[in-house]
Amino acid sequence: MVFCGHIDYPFLKETKISFGFLASLRYPVGMKILLISCFAIICGCHTSKTIQQAGPTGPRPNAKTWVTPKNIPTINLSKDNVPDFWTSTPTIIDTNSFADKHQLKGPVAGPHTRPATFLPTHKKPHFEENGPPNALHAGIGNSPTIVHDDGGFNAIAQTPWSPPDPSLAVGPNHVVVTVNMAIAFYDKDGNEEFSSYLDSTGSPGFFEDIGCGDFTFDPKCFYDPHAERFVVLALEQYGTSESWITMAVSDDSDPNGIWYKYRTWSVIADGSNNYWVDYPGFGFDDGYYYVTGNLFELTNWGWGGVLYRVFDKTPMLVGDPVVIADVRKAGHAGMQGAQHYGDAPSAFFVGRRNSTELRLAHINDPSNPSVVSEFVAVPYHSTPVGGVTNPGGTISALDGRIMNAHYRDGSLWTAHGIDGNGVDAVGRWYEIDLANWPTTSPSLVQSGDSSVPGMSSFFPAIAQNKRGEVVMVVATANSSTNPTLQIVGRKQGDDLGLMGFPTQVATGQSGADGRWGDYFDMTVDPNNDVVFWYVGEIQNNSGWQTYVGSATITCVEDLDANGVVDVTDLLSLVAEWGTNSVGAEIAAPYDVIDVSDILAVVATLGYCP
Numbered sequence: 001m002v003f004c005g006h007i008d009y010p011f012l013k014e015t016k017i018s019f020g021f022l023a024s025l026r027y028p029v030g031m032k033i034l035l036i037s038c039f040a041i042i043c044g045c046h047t048s049k050t051i052q053q054a055g056p057t058g059p060r061p062n063a064k065t066w067v068t069p070k071n072i073p074t075i076n077l078s079k080d081n082v083p084d085f086w087t088s089t090p091t092i093i094d095t096n097s098f099a100d101k102h103q104l105k106g107p108v109a110g111p112h113t114r115p116a117t118f119l120p121t122h123k124k125p126h127f128e129e130n131g132p133p134n135a136l137h138a139g140i141g142n143s144p145t146i147v148h149d150d151g152g153f154n155a156i157a158q159t160p161w162s163p164p165d166p167s168l169a170v171g172p173n174h175v176v177v178t179v180n181m182a183i184a185f186y187d188k189d190g191n192e193e194f195s196s197y198l199d200s201t202g203s204p205g206f207f208e209d210i211g212c213g214d215f216t217f218d219p220k221c222f223y224d225p226h227a228e229r230f231v232v233l234a235l236e237q238y239g240t241s242e243s244w245i246t247m248a249v250s251d252d253s254d255p256n257g258i259w260y261k262y263r264t265w266s267v268i269a270d271g272s273n274n275y276w277v278d279y280p281g282f283g284f285d286d287g288y289y290y291v292t293g294n295l296f297e298l299t300n301w302g303w304g305g306v307l308y309r310v311f312d313k314t315p316m317l318v319g320d321p322v323v324i325a326d327v328r329k330a331g332h333a334g335m336q337g338a339q340h341y342g343d344a345p346s347a348f349f350v351g352r353r354n355s356t357e358l359r360l361a362h363i364n365d366p367s368n369p370s371v372v373s374e375f376v377a378v379p380y381h382s383t384p385v386g387g388v389t390n391p392g393g394t395i396s397a398l399d400g401r402i403m404n405a406h407y408r409d410g411s412l413w414t415a416h417g418i419d420g421n422g423v424d425a426v427g428r429w430y431e432i433d434l435a436n437w438p439t440t441s442p443s444l445v446q447s448g449d450s451s452v453p454g455m456s457s458f459f460p461a462i463a464q465n466k467r468g469e470v471v472m473v474v475a476t477a478n479s480s481t482n483p484t485l486q487i488v489g490r491k492q493g494d495d496l497g498l499m500g501f502p503t504q505v506a507t508g509q510s511g512a513d514g515r516w517g518d519y520f521d522m523t524v525d526p527n528n529d530v531v532f533w534y535v536g537e538i539q540n541n542s543g544w545q546t547y548v549g550s551a552t553i554t555c556v557e558d559l560d561a562n563g564v565v566d567v568t569d570l571l572s573l574v575a576e577w578g579t580n581s582v583g584a585e586i587a588a589p590y591d592v593i594d595v596s597d598i599l600a601v602v603a604t605l606g607y608c609p
Contacts, residue, residue, distance in 0.1 A: 072265045077328035089321045090260045091210040104195040107158040107542035115217035122296040131356030138379040139448035139497015147489040147503045150550040153190025158543025166546045168521040168535035169221040178219035185255045210263045220282040225526045228253045240298045243276035249316045260319035275304040283337025288366040290337040305330035338405040360442045381418040384425040388456045390477035392511020397425040397458040403519045406463045410435030415460035427460030427474045446496040461522040466529040467561045468492030469553045473534040482508040485536040506547040508538035527590040555608040557601045565604040
């Protein structure tokens with residue numbers, strides 16, 4: 001059943017009872033849903049624009065019944081960088097009500113399908129590859145910094161689709177992983193608590209009850225530390241008439257239970273041309289969620305630029321209708337939204353422009369958005385050519401597009417794959433100074449190439465913790481080595497442009513071939529803002545296998561990150577006694593600095609585990 005976000009009925013005209021209010025009542029989950037259902041049936045629902053169920057326009061395996069979309073909004077972005085506004089109404093779904101909470105039964109035998117098989121014909125946009133020359137050089141080599149492997153677990157295995165496009169969200173007690181086209185919840189020891197397919201091939205699929213058909217793709221997820229919620233994204237596209245951006249927001253920091261799910265229309269009109277959305281970027285700050293995507297014509301491969309979609313997160317946190325703002329930038333391509341930690345003066349986005357420039361963009365006023373962008377000079381690079389040779393064939397390392405972006409304390413960290421020197425591909429990373437933009441133009445602080453001797457490295461994902469430490473995860477391979485998963489890192493005081501020696505964390509049983517990635521993910525544990533978590537993949541005999549791991553550079557108890565736990569760390573913790581410092585806690589319960597934190601530091605005095 002689809003629930004409207006607000007009830008508008010004569011005897012409730014004055015109160016405008018909100019389903020968000022009903023959802024917040026301290027009743028059991030089943031009672032909440034029953035109350036909302038009754039109100040929806042008895043009172044009727046009204047919104048200015050309601051999105052009904054829809055589904056595929058052609059047959060696919062395991063397809064289920066769908067209906068043609070009705071009352072969809074017209075999103076007119078004919079004027080470049082001028083926003084259009086419309087409203088989306090959520091559906092409230094309880095994952096505890098799923099009869100089968102463990103739908104993923106292990107690797108699925110082939111053949112395995114590329115999602116692009118079901119997308120309209122399209123090509124990546126053409127930009128001048130050769131950028132203006134400069135004298136910049138990327139760092140090459142290794143610092144002495146070592147990333148410590150804190151262990152991990154196998155997550156989702158081969159589904160009917162390749163590549164998996166794995167993404168990761170880490171909360172206080174749970175890990176959420178998404179792939180093409182599935183989702184799973186785990187505790188931090190790797191015990192699965194829930195799994196389902198994202199589309200209508202599930203029983204039910206995670207997004208099926210809000211109208212999702214049998215084709216989702218390019219899923220992403222993150223944990224929003226500002227709101228303490230999990231957020232999930234998937235795209236849908238059917239034939240030459242439908243495109244959707246589908247999102248879900250958990251009602252608290254536990255992914256099990258209530259989710260507020262929004263199925264948002266994404267056919268974008270520019271004059272007589274209609275466009276669909278591909279390859280999403282997904283970011284957040286303290287007040288908004290941001291989705292970006294490349295725009296392609298529905299009837300041919302014509303290029304429309306980038307869609308910037310802005311969601312005010314406030315109503316989404318209680319399951320109310322949300323006003324969406326859409327902006328189109330015709331000259332942009334492949335822009336990724338940053339995940340913003342701490343305070344940020346603007347919402348930042350980044351994409352590759354050419355061989356010597358990145359494009360940086362920002363939105364200053366998300367309530368009435370327009371996009372401002374500048375170019376940042378970076379060291380010369382070219383995109384990977386021919387793929388990565390390994391015992392299984394040749395893996396596509398993509399085309400140099402930006403993979404992920406994290407903003408913290410004035411710096412934007414991002415990474416992408418480039419053509420290697422003596423190897424097939426290398427992970428290139430950047431730190432960009434945005435502290436005073438737009439007053440001062442953005443500038444490159446440092447960049448480097450992941451150095452894994454004798455190995456290609458690809459699908460890089462990067463993040464920074466509160467100590468200024470940085471970790472990047474990459475896939476590695478060569479002609480005699482199956483794809484492996486490795487992590488590299490740096491401390492704040494390391495020489496510019498250098499990461500430390502790699503730490504291997506997972507090894508595959510066999511080689512891989514073709515479109516195998518496309519991207520990995522990296523984040524930071526919200527309990528302490530120190531421990532890094534990542535998701536990547538390896539290849540087993542049964543297909544691709546995602547792997548989730550955690551890592552540290554200096555241990556959590558080492559508050560000043562000098563490599564040893566001593567009395568200075570203990571005194572620093574005592575000074576914060578009794579405070580509720582989110583991201584500063586050492587040991588559970590992660591809510592206040594208390595005796596458990598003191599004991600954890602005392603237990604490690606003299607060394608750093």
